[in-house]
Amino acid sequence: MDRFDTIPETALAWHREGKGAALATVVETWGSAPRRVGSQLAISGAGEIEGSVSGGCVEGAVVAEAIDAIDEGRPVMLEYGVSDGDAFAVGLACGGTIRVLVEPIGSVMPEQVLEDLTIARDGRVPVAYVTGMKAEQRLVQDGYEERFRMDRSGFEEDGETFVAIHNPPLRLLIVGAVHIAQALVPMARIAGYDPLLIDPRESFASAERFPGETVLHEWPDEGVRAFGLDQRTALVLLTHDPKLDDPALEEALRSDVFYIGALGSTRTHAKRVERMKERGLSDAQIARIHGPIGLDIGAAGPAEIAVAILAQMTQVLRQGG
Numbered sequence: 001m002d003r004f005d006t007i008p009e010t011a012l013a014w015h016r017e018g019k020g021a022a023l024a025t026v027v028e029t030w031g032s033a034p035r036r037v038g039s040q041l042a043i044s045g046a047g048e049i050e051g052s053v054s055g056g057c058v059e060g061a062v063v064a065e066a067i068d069a070i071d072e073g074r075p076v077m078l079e080y081g082v083s084d085g086d087a088f089a090v091g092l093a094c095g096g097t098i099r100v101l102v103e104p105i106g107s108v109m110p111e112q113v114l115e116d117l118t119i120a121r122d123g124r125v126p127v128a129y130v131t132g133m134k135a136e137q138r139l140v141q142d143g144y145e146e147r148f149r150m151d152r153s154g155f156e157e158d159g160e161t162f163v164a165i166h167n168p169p170l171r172l173l174i175v176g177a178v179h180i181a182q183a184l185v186p187m188a189r190i191a192g193y194d195p196l197l198i199d200p201r202e203s204f205a206s207a208e209r210f211p212g213e214t215v216l217h218e219w220p221d222e223g224v225r226a227f228g229l230d231q232r233t234a235l236v237l238l239t240h241d242p243k244l245d246d247p248a249l250e251e252a253l254r255s256d257v258f259y260i261g262a263l264g265s266t267r268t269h270a271k272r273v274e275r276m277k278e279r280g281l282s283d284a285q286i287a288r289i290h291g292p293i294g295l296d297i298g299a300a301g302p303a304e305i306a307v308a309i310l311a312q313m314t315q316v317l318r319q320g321g
Contacts (some may be wrong), residue, residue: 007051007171008121011088012044012114015105020045020070022104024062026053027077027162028155038164043102045070053100054080066102067191073107077133089276091147096157101131101162108136117166124168131160145198150318158166167196168232172313175220175248176238179204180263181210183306184236185213191310198223198248234313236293237262246275253285259316261293261309268292 007023014021024041035053042050043066044283053062058080069076078100103109109131116139120127128144131137132155144163147153153164170193174181177199185195197215199205216223224235235252237245240263252260253276262272269291275288294308295315315321 004298005040005051006256007040007042008114009118011044011105012111012118014042014044014048015111019048020104022066022070022102023109024053024066024078024102025153025162025164026098027101027153028099029091029096031315035098040164043067043070043149054098058098058100062100062102066104069102069108070104073104075104075108075133076102078102101133103131103137113137113139121166121168124228124232126165126167126231129164129166130161131164135161143252149320168230169319171226171227171233173198173224173229173235173248174200174238175223175236175245176240176263177210177215178238179302180238180305180309182209183303184309185210185270187306187310191314196223196227198227199239200244219247220244221251224248224251229257231256231258233257234259234317235261236309236313240264240268242272242275244281246272249289250276250279250281253281253288257288259313260288261290261312263293264291266292 011021011023014032014281022043024043026035026037026039029037035055039053039064040051041053041059043063045067047063047067049059049063052059062078065076065078079097081097105111105114117127125139127139127149128147129139129161147163147165148167151165151167155162172188172195174184174195174196177197181197188195195212195213197205197213198218198220200217200219202217205217229252235248235257237249239245245262249262272291273286294305295312299302299305299308
């Protein structure tokens with residue numbers, strides 16, 4: 001399942017079709033706002049929309065303002081209060097306030113910047129779009145490490161410069177279609193990951209055991225190479241079999257994946273470390289392996305082990321380590 005939205009891509013297409021287009025971005029919230037900071041809505045000059053800034057509460061007003069902004073070629077900062085009644089209609093207990101920055105494409109947000117953003121998104125390259133009512137619109141890849149790790153868009157300390165984080169979707173590669181994987185896959189989906197199972201043993205990695213999931217019946221090292229390993233990817237090794245785990249593990253240790261976890265006891269992990277040393281991996285590379293896998297919460301049974309794994313993945317993603 002691809003969780004990647006197409007909002008910037010849609011805005012670029014509308015602009016190039018001559019319809020006119022703008023991107024509306026939630027830049028600040030107070031209270032129980034329906035959408036988080038960084039949420040976007042694309043609006044065409046004909047009133048078409050893609051995405052959301054409020055879950056339906058204020059979209060109509062934003063569209064009307066955006067069409068005027070497209071016609072006049074200027075940015076506009078909007079502020080709306082969401083009533084308790086409207087908030088309840090979109091599943092919130094109480095209302096809040098949101099600020100929305102509307103930027104017409106071409107006259108405010110340069111077409112080339114938007115094109116470069118879509119290229120980066122397509123290539124799974126994390127980028128930050130720096131903007132504001134008085135700022136020069138630009139894309140950067142460095143300087144916002146904390147924001148990238150936390151997926152946190154927002155204003156800088158000057159209160160004028162807004163940084164919109166565009167991270168690739170999170171992915172989880174699971175080697176070993178075992179019982180723990182059956183619990184981990186749905187939990188990972190809820191947490192926002194796109195999971196992929198890799199196991200050459202078709203009796204384990206079957207559609208009956210993992211309905212609707214993507215399963216590769218390949219040797220794990222080939223599978224992880226085919227799917228790709230980058231800094232928004234986690235790798236979990238669950239087979240207990242060095243013939244299956246080790247080749248994928250070696251691929252991951254030479255990559256930028258943010259998390260590597262391997263099932264097994266402390267004794268099993270010690271043997272794993274020795275095998276990796278024999279393959280020429282450095283101590284620093286090997287230290288990236290979380291083994292035994294998962295936070296030490298006293299987990300018993302596959303479901304609780306899956307909870308411990310997902311908790312540790314989250315800890316590493318958000319806090320590092």
